[in-house]
Amino acid sequence: MGADSAVPQPDDAQPEARHIPHTHAHAGRRLGIIAGGGAIPLAVAEAASSAYEQVFIVGLKGLADPGIARFPHAVASLGHVGAMLRLLREARCDDVVLVGHLRRPNLWTLRPDAGTIRHLPQLLRLLKGGDDHVLTRVGRFFEGQGFCLRGAHEVAPRLIAPTGAFSQTAPSPENLADIRLGARVIAALSPYDVGQAVAVSRGYVLAIEAAEGTDAMLARCAGLQAWGLKGRSGALVKAPKRGQDLRLDMPAIGPRTVEGAAAAGLAGIAVAAGQVLLAEQAALIEKADAAKLFLYGFNFGDETAGEP
Amino acid sequence: MGADSAVPQPDDAQPEARHIPHTHAHAGRRLGIIAGGGAIPLAVAEAASSAYEQVFIVGLKGLADPGIARFPHAVASLGHVGAMLRLLREARCDDVVLVGHLRRPNLWTLRPDAGTIRHLPQLLRLLKGGDDHVLTRVGRFFEGQGFCLRGAHEVAPRLIAPTGAFSQTAPSPENLADIRLGARVIAALSPYDVGQAVAVSRGYVLAIEAAEGTDAMLARCAGLQAWGLKGRSGALVKAPKRGQDLRLDMPAIGPRTVEGAAAAGLAGIAVAAGQVLLAEQAALIEKADAAKLFLYGFNFGDETAGEP
Numbered sequence: 001m002g003a004d005s006a007v008p009q010p011d012d013a014q015p016e017a018r019h020i021p022h023t024h025a026h027a028g029r030r031l032g033i034i035a036g037g038g039a040i041p042l043a044v045a046e047a048a049s050s051a052y053e054q055v056f057i058v059g060l061k062g063l064a065d066p067g068i069a070r071f072p073h074a075v076a077s078l079g080h081v082g083a084m085l086r087l088l089r090e091a092r093c094d095d096v097v098l099v100g101h102l103r104r105p106n107l108w109t110l111r112p113d114a115g116t117i118r119h120l121p122q123l124l125r126l127l128k129g130g131d132d133h134v135l136t137r138v139g140r141f142f143e144g145q146g147f148c149l150r151g152a153h154e155v156a157p158r159l160i161a162p163t164g165a166f167s168q169t170a171p172s173p174e175n176l177a178d179i180r181l182g183a184r185v186i187a188a189l190s191p192y193d194v195g196q197a198v199a200v201s202r203g204y205v206l207a208i209e210a211a212e213g214t215d216a217m218l219a220r221c222a223g224l225q226a227w228g229l230k231g232r233s234g235a236l237v238k239a240p241k242r243g244q245d246l247r248l249d250m251p252a253i254g255p256r257t258v259e260g261a262a263a264a265g266l267a268g269i270a271v272a273a274g275q276v277l278l279a280e281q282a283a284l285i286e287k288a289d290a291a292k293l294f295l296y297g298f299n300f301g302d303e304t305a306g307e308p
Numbered sequence: 309m310g311a312d313s314a315v316p317q318p319d320d321a322q323p324e325a326r327h328i329p330h331t332h333a334h335a336g337r338r339l340g341i342i343a344g345g346g347a348i349p350l351a352v353a354e355a356a357s358s359a360y361e362q363v364f365i366v367g368l369k370g371l372a373d374p375g376i377a378r379f380p381h382a383v384a385s386l387g388h389v390g391a392m393l394r395l396l397r398e399a400r401c402d403d404v405v406l407v408g409h410l411r412r413p414n415l416w417t418l419r420p421d422a423g424t425i426r427h428l429p430q431l432l433r434l435l436k437g438g439d440d441h442v443l444t445r446v447g448r449f450f451e452g453q454g455f456c457l458r459g460a461h462e463v464a465p466r467l468i469a470p471t472g473a474f475s476q477t478a479p480s481p482e483n484l485a486d487i488r489l490g491a492r493v494i495a496a497l498s499p500y501d502v503g504q505a506v507a508v509s510r511g512y513v514l515a516i517e518a519a520e521g522t523d524a525m526l527a528r529c530a531g532l533q534a535w536g537l538k539g540r541s542g543a544l545v546k547a548p549k550r551g552q553d554l555r556l557d558m559p560a561i562g563p564r565t566v567e568g569a570a571a572a573g574l575a576g577i578a579v580a581a582g583q584v585l586l587a588e589q590a591a592l593i594e595k596a597d598a599a600k601l602f603l604y605g606f607n608f609g610d611e612t613a614g615e616p
Contacts, residue, residue, distance in 0.1 A: 181500065188496045192489065194513035205502035208516040211532040224519040 026051040031155060032093030032147070034084065036100025037063040039279045040152065040159075040252050044099050045071050047156030056091035058084055063101065085145055096147040097155055098139070098248060139248045151247035152277055159281070161253075163273040167288045167295040171268055175235055177203065179270040179298055182237025187300075190242035196251045199266060201225055201234025206264075214238065214253075218260030225265045232267040232293075236260075239272035239300045246275060254279030258287040258295075268294030275300060334359040339463060340401030340455070342392065344408025345371040347587040348460065348467075348560050352407050353379050355464030364399035366392055371409065393453055404455040405463055406447070406556060447556045459555035460585055467589070469561075471581040475596045475603040479576055483543055485511065487578040487606055490545025495608075498550035504559045507574060509533055509542025514572075522546065522561075526568030533573045540575040540601075544568075547580035547608045554583060562587030566595040566603075576602030583608060 031052040035041035041057065042065055049055045049071075057064070057073040064075065072091065076083045088096060139149050153160050165171065171179065178200040185205060189195030197209040199221045206224045209217040218236065225233065238251050253269060253276060261269050269288070271278075274297075278284055288295050339360040343349035349365065350373055357363045357379075365372070365381040372383065380399065384391045396404060447457050461468050473479065479487065486508040493513060497503030505517040507529045514532045517525040526544065533541065546559050561577060561584060569577050577596070579586075582605075586592055596603050 185497065185500050185502065188500065189493065189516075192493050192496065192513060194493065194516070198518075204519065205500060206519045208497075208502070208518045210506075210513045210515045212515065212528055216528065220520055220524065 026095070026155065028053050029094040030054040030056065030092050031150070032088040032091060032096045033057045034096065034098045035059045035064040035068055036098075037065070038101045038252070039065065039254055040277055041065065041100040042067050042070075043159055043277075043279060044097060044152045044156040047158055048097075051155070052095075054091070056088070056093055058087050060100075081141075088147065094148060095150045095155070096142050097150050097152055098142075099152045099250070139245065149247050151245075152250050153246055153275075159277050159279075161271045161273050161276045161278055161297040163297045163299065165294055165296050167268070167285060167293065169268065169289070169292050169294040171235065171270065171294045171296050174202070174233075175267050175270075175294065175296075178234050179237055179296070181205070182235060182270070183239060183272075183298060183300055186237065186239045187242055190244075193241065196241060197236060197238045199224075199234060199236050199264060201266065206234065214257060215260050218257070218264045218266075221264035221266065232265055234266045235294075235296075236264070236266055236269045237271075238269070238276055240275050242301075250277050251275070252277035252279055253284065255283045255287045258284060258291065258293060262291045262293060266293070268296060270294075270296045270298050272300030273297030334403070334463065336361050337402040338362040338364065338400055339458070340396040340399060340404045341365045342404065342406045343367045343372040343376055344406075345373070346409045346560070347373065347562055348585055349373065349408040350375050350378075351467055351585075351587055352405060352460045352464040355466055356405075359463070360403075362399070364396070364401055366395050368408075389449075396455065402456060403458045403463070404450050405458050405460055406450075407460045407558070447553065457555050459553075460558050461554055461583075467585050467587075469579045469581050469584045469586055469605040471605045471607065473602055473604050475576070475593060475601065477576065477597070477600050477602040479543065479578065479602045479604050482510070482541075483575050483578075483602065486542050487545055487604070489513070490543060490578070491547060491580075491606060491608055494545065494547045495550055498552075501549065504549060505544060505546045507532075507542060507544050507572060509574065514542065522565060523568050526565070526572045526574075529572035529574065540573055542574045543602075543604075544572070544574055544577045545579075546577070546584055548583050550609075558585050559583070560585035560587055561592065563591045563595045566592060566599065566601060570599045570601060574601070576604060578602075578604045578606050580608030581605030 026048070029052055031048055031054070033041055033045055033055065035057050045055050045057055045068070055071055057068045057071050059068045059073055059075045061075050061077045063078075074087045076087060143149050181203065182198045182200040182205075185198050185208065186195050189208070194210050195208055197214045197217060199206040199217065206221050207217045214236070236257070238253060240246060240249070240251055251271070253271060257269060285295065334356070337360055339356055339362070341349055341353055341363065343365050353363050353365055353376070363379055365376045365379050367376045367381055367383045369383050369385045371386075382395045384395060451457050489511065490506045490508040490513075493506045493508075493516065494503050497516070502518050503516055505522045505525060507514040507525065514529050515525045522544070544565070546561060548554060548557070548559050559579070561579060565577060593603065
């Protein structure tokens with residue numbers, strides 16, 4: 001399937017309807033975006049700006065793309081929760097989205113402000129457990145402050161991966177078998193709050209992502225391809241953990257993911273349809289097509305959690 | 309618990325009885341060891357030499373420790389299966405053990421001999437799937453050639469990890485919780501023929517080993533310790549995949565593993581008691597005690613495979 005037919009384009013109103021029943025439910029509301037690193041926060045801001053009366057970005061210092069200057073915005077340190085709350089209230093935001101790369105902060109480099117110290121008991125409770133636990137509590141904290149927490153997929157549904165191939169190359173039956181194995185591994189790891197991505201080649205799990213992130217995981221795959229056989233093989237498989245709150249941590253791929261997969265000797269990238277964000281879609285697909293890699297959305301949730 | 313009481317010492321006859329009911333069943337038999345990399349093959353040879361009439365080592369070229377010269381031995385390339393079979397037969401070996409590091413070969417750097425070519429159809433069937441599938445077929449191949457395949461734990465039971473702490477430092481309750489989480493992750497991954505080791509800290513899975521090996525996995529952990537909190541935390545957890553044939557692929561730790569765990573900021577190493585080999589036990593324990601790391605054998609198989 002070609003890119004044109006499979007990827008929701010800006011003018012395609014239809015795919016949005018599947019992901020958010022009330023497309024115009026945001027009319028008259030103001031959106032606050034707390035922006036981590038990468039291209040996704042800006043893409044979300046752009047995609048959401050037509051539906052919302054106003055989009056205001058709080059860029060996290062040292063993480064957010066300088067391009068947020070195109071929108072009403074401010075910058076806050078990750079340690080300055082008091083400042084974030086004040087900025088979101090001053091901009092009269094109704095809804096809040098947390099989006100972008102957000103590596104766990106080093107507590108010793110954060111310089112807490114008064115708001116952070118006031119909320120310290122709640123914030124300290126964030127420090128235990130896996131990502132899901134931490135993010136769930138972050139989300140509850142903002143909800144407890146009166147904001148309506150939204151997911152990027154809700155405010156910018158056209159950024160979501162479609163079902164099927166959305167590149168010129170489609171996965172082979174062997175690739176599809178690797179994708180199924182990868183999806184089962186991600187599903188098996190879900191109860192343990194770990195694993196959003198795996199690399200599988202020729203029925204062999206090359207690498208599993210834990211805390212290091214997808215780019216670092218891909219960087220070690222090239223040397224692990226089995227047997228030194230020629231030719232690209234296998235897939236990067238990316239999906240949310242089962243039961244993951246997509247409002248808090250939605251997996252994403254972008255052009256850099258394609259570069260990483262190509263360098264890893266993989267044949268393509270498979271993502272859970274409807275549950276993974278596509279950053280810089282045009283550049284993403286162009287890079288994949290140039291490298292003859294497939295991009296493929298699979299239905300995640302069908303695989304048995306038991307024996308493969 | 310101190311090292312002296314917990315670790316089976318060469319003169320301790322008792323722990324062997326648990327792992328191999330007929331300790332003297334090897335009397336009069338000749339053992340062939342196909343030796344990959346690392347210190348374990350020599351330790352197995354030394355431990356087995358009292359029970360066997362003869363120990364003969366076939367060192368894999370470029371992998372085996374030169375120290376195998378202390379035993380009757382020969383060297384063969386991994387591609388020269390014909391030579392291996394001939395050497396084992398000339399040495400009149402009854403039992404065969406495969407032991408030591410054995411990274412999957414790059415087919416293009418192997419120069420197959422006539423024996424390899426004669427057995428090519430069987431060998432080619434080895435090339436698909438995960439490690440377990442490959443090794444099961446390797447084992448069946450040697451058994452099909454008339455040898456009795458043994459595990460390192462059967463011929464050298466005193467090299468096996470005991471239950472409980474076998475270092476001066478014992479794991480804290482927080483460490484034990486991390487160990488339980490790690491064991492559950494390994495159990496959950498078992499059906500997919502992947503994962504013999506994970507690193508867990510403060511309830512958070514830092515890293516999961518797939519094809520890269522334990523040392524490489526540990527090397528990336530230091531930068532992943534959550535929040536930059538001071539002090540050692542968490543554990544390397546190592547266990548065989550469930551249902552793994554220990555005759556073919558037995559997990560092992562050694563002094564280098566302790567160095568890696570210390571550099572990763574972990575508080576210690578936990579291994580499945582009775583199912584993991586300890587290489588260079590004296591140096592292993594000495595290094596752990598010097599670094600104040602715990603070494604701990606847990607009962608693997610009790611954790612529920614389902615929700616944590």
